[in-house]
Amino acid sequence: MSGIKLEKINKYFDKNHILKNLDLYIEDGDFMTLLGPSGCGKTTTLRVITGLENPEEGILTINGKEMINGAKGYYAPPSKRGLNLVFQSYALWPHMTVFDNVAFGLSINKMPKAEIRTKVESALEKMRIAKYKDRYPSELSGGQQQRVAIARAIVTEPRILLLDEPLSNLDAKLRLEMRAELKRLHRELKTTIVYVTHDQVEALTLSTKIAIFFEGNMVQVDTPRNIYRHPVDIRVADFIGNPKINFVDADCKYSNGSITTTSELGTLTVPCTQPPSGKVVLAIYPEDIQISSEKVEGGIPLSVYSVMPAGSETLFQLTTSGENLILAKVIGELDLPIGKMVWVTFPLEKVNVYDKETGVLVERGNGTGSSASAPAADHGTKLGASSF
Numbered sequence: 001m002s003g004i005k006l007e008k009i010n011k012y013f014d015k016n017h018i019l020k021n022l023d024l025y026i027e028d029g030d031f032m033t034l035l036g037p038s039g040c041g042k043t044t045t046l047r048v049i050t051g052l053e054n055p056e057e058g059i060l061t062i063n064g065k066e067m068i069n070g071a072k073g074y075y076a077p078p079s080k081r082g083l084n085l086v087f088q089s090y091a092l093w094p095h096m097t098v099f100d101n102v103a104f105g106l107s108i109n110k111m112p113k114a115e116i117r118t119k120v121e122s123a124l125e126k127m128r129i130a131k132y133k134d135r136y137p138s139e140l141s142g143g144q145q146q147r148v149a150i151a152r153a154i155v156t157e158p159r160i161l162l163l164d165e166p167l168s169n170l171d172a173k174l175r176l177e178m179r180a181e182l183k184r185l186h187r188e189l190k191t192t193i194v195y196v197t198h199d200q201v202e203a204l205t206l207s208t209k210i211a212i213f214f215e216g217n218m219v220q221v222d223t224p225r226n227i228y229r230h231p232v233d234i235r236v237a238d239f240i241g242n243p244k245i246n247f248v249d250a251d252c253k254y255s256n257g258s259i260t261t262t263s264e265l266g267t268l269t270v271p272c273t274q275p276p277s278g279k280v281v282l283a284i285y286p287e288d289i290q291i292s293s294e295k296v297e298g299g300i301p302l303s304v305y306s307v308m309p310a311g312s313e314t315l316f317q318l319t320t321s322g323e324n325l326i327l328a329k330v331i332g333e334l335d336l337p338i339g340k341m342v343w344v345t346f347p348l349e350k351v352n353v354y355d356k357e358t359g360v361l362v363e364r365g366n367g368t369g370s371s372a373s374a375p376a377a378d379h380g381t382k383l384g385a386s387s388f
């Protein structure tokens with residue numbers, strides 16, 4: 001089987017259990033991002049794949065070939081794994097030009113000079129840095145140095161490229177540019193990429209799949225869309241939301257394929273194929289909330305707590321009591337006075353429900369036929385356009 005397969009990997013540092021029974025399959029051609037908070041084990045996983053760390057237990061196969069077998073004490077050396085790794089600190093040789101830095105890996109393999117030149121020029125072209133080939137690293141910006149590091153990694157045409165936070169030293173604008181470059185590169189080279197980041201936007205932008213880690217456990221592996229829209233537990237939902245997803249505690253009653261939740265947002269009835277055990281948490285995405293300054297049928301009355309313009313969008317904090325704040329994201333510029341009463345609506349089928357006790361996403365079925373009512377009024381919330 002092609003691709004990278006990790007099976008029941010366990011890694012300890014002294015007595016600390018760092019990777020816990022890790023199972024992960026990275027298909028040939030995937031752009032797989034390992035995502036999670038600091039210290040959750042992303043880099044350790046990458047180092048296990050490359051051979052820089054040996055796990056105590058588990059099996060790693062790369063393109064069908066066994067590279068690690070913990071039970072047999074077998075660990076293939078890094079050089080035999082056919083991988084190429086780019087670290088967070090790109091570590092270029094300061095005394096070599098860009099060309100020589102990129103050529104280095106080919107020169108030590110005793111490749112003919114003409115072939116080296118062709119390959120290096122092609123890698124520099126791909127990273128759009130051909131014009132800097134005679135410069136030294138100190139004469140380049142951080143972003144240009146980053147491109148050199150990636151050119152150096154792709155020049156050997158690895159089937160698998162491992163990137164550990166490769167954009168972390170760049171400013172916001174360069175990061176954006178480099179994300180686009182990496183995405184283009186992945187399409188062009190059709191290389192399998194394993195990418196480590198703690199930046200969820202980067203993960204959602206770049207990846208074909210995302211693996212979410214918490215404290216050495218793999219919590220969810222899925223497409224960016226599913227990770228974003230259907231986080232399997234509340235920790236993932238909390239981590240992935242940008243801006244943060246709203247969580248609202250609610251009591252709930254199950255009856256005949258739906259649950260009725262009662263919270264500060266009133267009574268909401270949503271379809272549900274599996275009754276939760278008790279209290280639930282409603283997860284409402286800020287971008288799903290629509291605000292109207294006039295009373296709308298089914299709208300939930302909230303008052304404006306703060307307004308945060310952010311250029312192309314405006315974030316609002318809304319509240320019933322001043323304690324819990326509901327974040328709403330409106331595209332464009334919009335100003336509303338603090339304390340003003342507004343009416344919010346949101347599509348109920350887009351609300352995720354989590355079991356408060358276990359934090360697990362409650363199975364909702366296909367999400368049709370939902371209705372809701374506001375605390376004061378008694379009418380159904382439905383999709384509604386913002387009106388001001």
Ligand SMILES: Nc1ncnc2c1ncn2[C@@H]1O[C@H](COP(=O)(O)OP(=O)(O)OP(=O)(O)O)[C@@H](O)[C@H]1O
Pocket residue numbers: 013018036037038039040041042043044045197198
């Ligand atoms: N060589 C080591 N010796 C002891 N503990 C280590 C070593 N390397 C990593 N750890 C610990 O293992 C855990 C996982 O570290 P790892 O670097 O894999 O996390 P990470 O998810 O990549 O974090 P970050 O996003 O901060 O880079 C951390 O608690 C870290 O302190």
